[in-house]
Amino acid sequence: MAHCSGGWLLFLLILLLALSVQTSQAPIRIENGVKSSVFLSPKFVLKPGSVVNKFYYDIDFPIGHIAIKSFNAEVVDEAGNPVPLHETYLHHWVVVRYYQHKSVKISKYNDSLGFESFDQSDFIIGRNAGLCDRGGPTQYFGLGSETRKTATHVPDPYGIEVGNPAEIPAGYEDKWLMNVHAIDTRGVEDRLGCTECRCDLYNVTEDGHGRPLKPGYMGGLRCCHDQTQCRVIEGFKSAKRGLYMRYTVKWVDWNNFIIPVNIYILDVTDTWKKSDELTSHYCQVEYDVDACTATDEANDGCIDAKRVSLSLPTGGNVIYSVAHQHTGGIGSTLYGEDGRVICHSTPTYGEGKEAGNEAGYIVGMSTCYPQPGSVKISDGETLVVVSNYSSAKGHTGVMGLFYILVADSLPQSNSFLPVPVDEHEKITLPHSVWGIAFFGAAIAVAAVFAFRRKSEQEEGYQSI
Structure with missing residues (x-):
């Protein structure tokens, strides 16, 4: 009898230990069945004009077979206060799913490794369903300066499925990495030029891999890589400070009532041509906007409209869409083959100084949540992405991405539909x-x- 009691006591201790492992990362909030946790990235340190472009491996993330309902992030200081964009510009953050072979050990949060680490067979990127080939946007989640005021929730009964054991290659583990690209603009000579990564302000001639910049490359990601320095006003001094990415994940445990969605990221710089279907989808990610001339101003009001046509092999019902643009952006539209508007996403510019309302910065992008079944993309349908920027002045290193979530099927009329995510009580x-x-x-x-x-x-x- 004593042996039996001891066995049960050991069993209970093991169960309690398992619980402590599950919840030690962050408290879990329950909102009518929807769980949420707030996590912090490793600390990164910035001084006036400096840049971080870090890759943090094996970040904290909910575990198990789940459906992601929302993912968002922002820069905060060591006291947990949101940091305004006019002090630290968040160029972008992205979260990538990857599979790591169990025999490989890399230090947690190793920020010295980039995406090139995945060239070896010990690492497999769990790509989104988008069209871009190697080198293009592979992330599941990611935004930029607009992160605080852009809706990211996935409406019920849909969800982004992760953690399905059947999807994890044999011998590998399911993990996540975060890439954070932030620029400290306190005291810089040209704040917009620093955020647009103009090469002359960074005084660089090589990219982050030591390769010479291509002739005519005026600005962009190659000039503001990790540990570069934008020019600061002479004599300006301010202390270094530690910052974090604070990210919030909402999820539910997977069940048969959830309809999975595919994540597509379309890039207006995609070089694919319909006339040659063997052409790969090489996505350049960024491009420049030339300042308009007097003739341009008379004709189109100084608007730079970049467009691309792309064929989506597998269609479905559009559940959510949003564009990603940089300062100068005035909106982006996704069209169907027949010219119908699938989504028109426009930026909101701040008007003040506080975090989330910084004057001159894009602080949010409008999103599209069509009624399920009302917006459908056919298999093989050619879509058109148009990204509009003001060309009243030139811009370097801008982006024109379009995120869309597409479901293969519609909910059955007798399906159990939970309460929408944004209406849950907070407990x-x-x-x-x-x-x-x-x-x-x-x-x-x-x-x-x-x-x-x-x-x-x-x-x-x-x-x-």
């Missing part, structure tokens, strides 16, 4: 409450097993 349960609840559940489970064992012994059965 915070501290670890101690989770531990007590779990301990109570474990005691109940133990009581059931003890009752069954006693019944089996009374009826002459031998338990296995």
